[in-house]
Amino acid sequence: MNALRATVRDHHRSNIDEAPPSLRFVMDDLTALETEFNEVEVDLRKKQLSVTTDSIELEGVSLGQFVIRLNWSHLGENRPYEVEAVEPNPAAGDSSVTHPHVHGNALCEGDGKFAIRSALEAGRLLDFFLLVRQILETYNPSSAYVRIKDWEGVSCVDCGCTTDRDESSSCERCESDLCSDCVSNCSDCGRSSCSECRSVCHGCDADYCRRCLNDCDACGDAFCGECLTDGQCDNCRETLEEPDETLEPEVAKAAAPVTTDAEVHADGVGEVGLPA
Ligand SMILES: [Zn+2]
Ligand SMILES: [Zn+2]
Ligand SMILES: [Zn+2]
Numbered sequence: 001m002n003a004l005r006a007t008v009r010d011h012h013r014s015n016i017d018e019a020p021p022s023l024r025f026v027m028d029d030l031t032a033l034e035t036e037f038n039e040v041e042v043d044l045r046k047k048q049l050s051v052t053t054d055s056i057e058l059e060g061v062s063l064g065q066f067v068i069r070l071n072w073s074h075l076g077e078n079r080p081y082e083v084e085a086v087e088p089n090p091a092a093g094d095s096s097v098t099h100p101h102v103h104g105n106a107l108c109e110g111d112g113k114f115a116i117r118s119a120l121e122a123g124r125l126l127d128f129f130l131l132v133r134q135i136l137e138t139y140n141p142s143s144a145y146v147r148i149k150d151w152e153g154v155s156c157v158d159c160g161c162t163t164d165r166d167e168s169s170s171c172e173r174c175e176s177d178l179c180s181d182c183v184s185n186c187s188d189c190g191r192s193s194c195s196e197c198r199s200v201c202h203g204c205d206a207d208y209c210r211r212c213l214n215d216c217d218a219c220g221d222a223f224c225g226e227c228l229t230d231g232q233c234d235n236c237r238e239t240l241e242e243p244d245e246t247l248e249p250e251v252a253k254a255a256a257p258v259t260t261d262a263e264v265h266a267d268g269v270g271e272v273g274l275p276a
């Protein structure tokens, strides 16, 4: 770094007229920057001054190191610097968010906006880098692009994929997290459900939550309210109705002369007639 600094000084001396005034601040603050940051880099050709932060961890999530890169030829412009993750650990739902306050290499300055602008305007480069680092090291949930608790995203209970919290749903029956592909809404009550908590109606093939399905009294399969009549599915009603029509007169005949229990059990037909 000493050699590099010498290069900057030589450059400064030999180009004193062409060099932007801000380069003087680069010189002044270089020593101080080197004590604050492990890596300080000057790129004379690109007119960039970069520092690298230590690895940053917020609420237990490691986001790695960040390079804060100042383009001193753009000092008068709106955003003359960028913040880039060295080894990005972006939010699960948005790869351009590498830090709760960094989106597409741009820092959301929040309350630090004014302080950063005045540091840059006054050419206090050390202050500028320290302010940016401070924002990177501080987590403010209310201004985060992605909240740190949602950083890893949510895991869909059905397919196992990871999605952004904002795009995920949850089963309204068991509260498991679901991705948008796996969530299904009950055709009756409209509640979202996971594969465990829903079933297909054997009659109409639509998805229903299990609570909106009932078993057919005869075959035991699950049906929606529309597909059951008096507790029985259409299939079972059809197969029961046909023989019923022919049996009915006999049942009536058999039931009429019943006088004793013995007779009822003997002809067996009484068991059908009695529970009603
Ligand atoms: Zn899924
Ligand atoms: Zn569920
Ligand atoms: Zn339902």
Ligand SMILES: [Zn+2]
Binding pocket: 201, 202, 203, 204, 205, 206, 223, 224, 225, 226, 227
């Ligand atoms: Zn149905």
Ligand SMILES: [Zn+2]
Binding pocket: 216, 217, 218, 219, 220, 221, 232, 233, 234, 235, 236, 237
């Ligand atoms: Zn049935």
